[in-house]
Amino acid sequence: MGDRSRASGAATGDTGAAPLRATGGAILLDGKALAAKVRAGVALRAARFTTRAGRPPGLAVVRVGEDPASAVYVRNKLKASREAGIASFAHDLPASVSEAQLLALIGELNRDARVDGILVQLPVPAGVDANRVMDAVDPAKDVDGFHPANTGLLAQKRPRLRPCTPYGVIRLAQEYGIALPGMRATVVGASNIVGRPMALELLLARATVTVCHTGTRDLKSEVERAELVVAAVGKAGFIPGDWIRPGAAVFDVGINRTPSGKLVGDVDFEPAARRAGWITPVPGGIGPMTIAMLLTNTVEAAEAKHAPRADLPP
Numbered sequence: 001m002g003d004r005s006r007a008s009g010a011a012t013g014d015t016g017a018a019p020l021r022a023t024g025g026a027i028l029l030d031g032k033a034l035a036a037k038v039r040a041g042v043a044l045r046a047a048r049f050t051t052r053a054g055r056p057p058g059l060a061v062v063r064v065g066e067d068p069a070s071a072v073y074v075r076n077k078l079k080a081s082r083e084a085g086i087a088s089f090a091h092d093l094p095a096s097v098s099e100a101q102l103l104a105l106i107g108e109l110n111r112d113a114r115v116d117g118i119l120v121q122l123p124v125p126a127g128v129d130a131n132r133v134m135d136a137v138d139p140a141k142d143v144d145g146f147h148p149a150n151t152g153l154l155a156q157k158r159p160r161l162r163p164c165t166p167y168g169v170i171r172l173a174q175e176y177g178i179a180l181p182g183m184r185a186t187v188v189g190a191s192n193i194v195g196r197p198m199a200l201e202l203l204l205a206r207a208t209v210t211v212c213h214t215g216t217r218d219l220k221s222e223v224e225r226a227e228l229v230v231a232a233v234g235k236a237g238f239i240p241g242d243w244i245r246p247g248a249a250v251f252d253v254g255i256n257r258t259p260s261g262k263l264v265g266d267v268d269f270e271p272a273a274r275r276a277g278w279i280t281p282v283p284g285g286i287g288p289m290t291i292a293m294l295l296t297n298t299v300e301a302a303e304a305k306h307a308p309r310a311d312l313p314p
């Protein structure tokens with residue numbers, strides 16, 4: 001049963017304060033607070049790395065075209081890197097750039113010794129094959145965790161660089177003592193960047209995992225029996241609150257803007273929070289965790305250069 005009695009202790013950060021609750025009683029999974037704590041830890045590791053290596057960890061962020069949401073995400077990622085003591089290298093390319101030019105830039109970044117992590121902000125413009133771009137990133141610098149080699153390692157239970165959003169969900173669940181082993185988990189959405197790696201992360205954490213997508217026959221009943229739900233569809237209020245099993249843990253990855261300009265998730269928050277045991281707010285839930293895990297991956301990629309893992313391909 002996915003109720004709060006399964007938790008080994010709800011996290012309250014270092015303050016010992018009672019966790020925040022939504023109207024109706026669900027514990028609010030405070031991604032913003034945990035992200036701040038994770039980023040402080042990254043800053044310490046980055047400082048130690050800088051002393052040892054004589055240079056800071058480096059993150060290259062490539063943006064192609066003028067997608068306004070991408071511009072905001074990239075700005076936030078660059079700011080967070082600087083604050084953690086990670087050197088950032090921003091590459092803003094026009095939408096007219098050819099795939100060959102983009103691949104040439106990635107080749108340069110792969111060879112650049114100051115760059116430990118490479119991120120290509122998606123989506124890329126029409127005419128550029130996103131798969132070919134992701135395949136071109138050195139897997140050891142793939143801080144988004146999208147390269148097939150990293151997906152494969154995650155599938156084989158030996159993760160290296162883990163996809164940031166799913167990794168953030170797991171980190172948040174762990175922080176709040178949500179006992180994942182044996183839990184009946186349903187992931188709604190099966191994209192390469194969220195849904196699929198989310199399922200692999202939950203499997204790694206020993207949950208019993210169902211993945212739903214446009215081919216799913218009875219989504220309602222799949223969600224209703226879930227003790228943990230991850231929603232990653234990209235449709236505002238797509239999951240009605242009364243589908244949520246009482247006491248379930250709800251992780252809402254969706255980021256949608258309503259006609260009035262408000263940011264909302266894929267789950268109808270208020271009614272869901274009246275039934276859930278735990279729930280992430282949007283904004284302030286998974287979004288900040290995604291950035292925190294990107295920084296974690298960057299410092300890990302930098303450290304791994306000096307201490308490569310013997311169980312991984314070079």
Ligand code: NAD
Pocket residue numbers: 165188189190191192193194195212213214215216219232233234235253254255256286287288290
């Ligand atoms: P996507 O469009 O690539 O994938 C959506 C998935 O939803 C698909 O697998 C599709 O099969 C499934 N889906 C669509 N309609 C469905 C239906 N009627 N029934 C069942 N499944 C259905 O999207 P994505 O890149 O995975 O992103 C999903 C959402 O998460 C978006 O809102 C995106 O903005 C958000 N996102 C947030 C973060 C974050 O940091 N919080 C990171 C990445 C993506």
